[in-house]
Amino acid sequence: MSANITWIGHASFRLAWEGCVVYIDPWKLPTHPHDADVVFISHSHYDHCSPEDVRHVATDAMEILAPTDTAGKLPSARAITPGETIRIGELTVETVPAYNIGKSFHPKQQQWCGAVFTREQIRVYYAGDTDRIPEMNELQNVDVALLPVGGTYTLDAKEAAEVCRTMSPRLAIPYHWGDIVGSQTDAQRFADAAGGGARILQPGETITV
DSSP states (O other): OOOOEEEETTTEEEEETTTTTEEEOOOOOOOOOOOSSSSEEESSTTOOHHHHHHHHOTTTTTTEEEEEETTTSSOOOOOETTTEEEETTTEEEEEOOHHHHHHHHGGGGGGOEEEEEEETTTTEOOOOOOOGGGGGGGSSSSSSSEEEEEEEEBBHHHHHHHHHHHHHHSSEEEOSSSSSEEEEEEHHHHHHHOOTTTTOOOOOOEEEE
């Protein structure tokens, strides 16, 4: 049992199990693969909700999950809020809160989301655009943690490393660097502080877990 995780760039990922492909916040896709089974949109900001890029991965049977204020921007999207458990075939999606504390960019009342994706006993946590929030302490048995490190709008490298050390995933991958905000230095600072299991991917790079 394994999953392939591709960092497309910025906050975009492709998760692929045998028979199941999930795109998270697809943006600036270099190709038009049309291979999605599920598209997860964390919130409505343009660098996370890109209808054009969703069209690039679209298939006839694709399901789109997006927060309530975002779903209307995408055809036939299912509106979601934090705290839901959604089953799509053998994939389970647990939506979790994603918000800022002391910043105004991602208000808690918007009910924007991160998620835990589980298939074949592999649990992948995508934090969304968030600070370190109390709800993160409730997450259990996370195998892979995808965490923003760019600061300004989200966790910075130090805060993401603290989350990682508390969560103890087998693998941790930084995002929200290299475009708009965050740098390779932020990613490296995170990897150095997070301890074993942190891995910096380059855009388009895939790792198997």
